[in-house]
Amino acid sequence: MVSSPVVSPSGDKVAFAVTRGEEGALDFQAGVEAFSKTTDTRMWVVSLKNGEATDTRAEICTASTPLTWAHDESHIVFVSGRLDPLHNPSFQSLESIDLQSHELALIESERAWGPKYSANGTHLGYIRDTDLIVENVQAKERKLLAKRVNRYNWCWGVGNSRVFYIRDGFLVCEFSLQSQTERILHSASPEQGVFPLHVVCSPDGSLLGYCIDDWFTTIDLRTGETRKRFKCGHYFLAFDWNASGICYVDALDGDQRTNARLMVFNPSRETSTPIAEGVFAFPSWASDSQIIVRKGNAELWLYSVADGTGSKLFGP
Secondary structure (H helix, E strand, O other): OOOOOEEEEEEEEEEEEEEEOOOOOOOOHHHHHHHOOEEEEEEEEOOOOOEEEEEEEEEEOOOOEEEOOOOOOOEEEEEEEOOOOOOOOOHHHHHHHOOOOOOOEEEOOOOEEEEEEEEOOOOEEEOOEEEEEEEEEOOEEEEEOOEEEEEEEEOOOOOOEEEEEEEOOOEEEEOOOOOEEEEHHHOOOOOHOOOEEEEEEOOOOOOEEEOOOEEEEEOOOOOOOOEEEOOOOOOOOOOOEEOOOOOOOOOOOOEEEEEEEEEEOOOOOEEEEEEEOOOEEEEOOOOEEEEEEOOOOOEEEEEOOOOOOEEEEEEE
């Protein structure tokens, strides 16, 4: 079983978690604790140029996107349970691995999640329990920006001056590192069971996107105007936004867990274009013309946006 892929800043490599276990062990129905004790999970790195695959041997957590690339691609920061002898899934330390020497370094010993470097690599952010922490990498200074943050739903803005996150389950927020102030961008209706998910920033930094009530919605960060863009009802909500548009996976014929469509939404044209059909999850831009996506549970594929052709990058 492979996790969500994370493409390096240069677009040359992709990192992800690979979980191996005995037959039947890769079934969460037996319980998360049993799953963690009967499987082996390591971080792999694959070249997008020649397909060369490397098992780094780093013991990484299995859930989606628990890693981030350094700006110069010298190391990867990731969520690990290595320091817990029982592999308790409620315990996640934060470590980095040097991709040349494969040496490990501890960054955060407390329960941590969702590490993300800023685009220029000057700051590292992560969630400690439910606190959003940002570290100035050069100065080694850490600051607590917000409490009660959803660990799956935060992102950097363009550059390193702003972060966006979902707080208290229903508030979409922006925090300015320059003014050290928080701005609430949207307040959902928890009493109606409506909660925002998965914040993502546009390439030019003018819009913030998030999914709410199965609609991908954007908010203009200058005017505050909100717009519904497209409907997305897939079980695995994941969106990646670059100059070519927003790639995502949509449910096909109402089936959220099996058949799906790989899609690209063009914000300027307000149209979504289907790229391919399959058992997809966790799409991410590999370049302006290619999308990398998990197919089934154990394969990663590259798809061309131009003609929908695909090729297997990694798998049994």
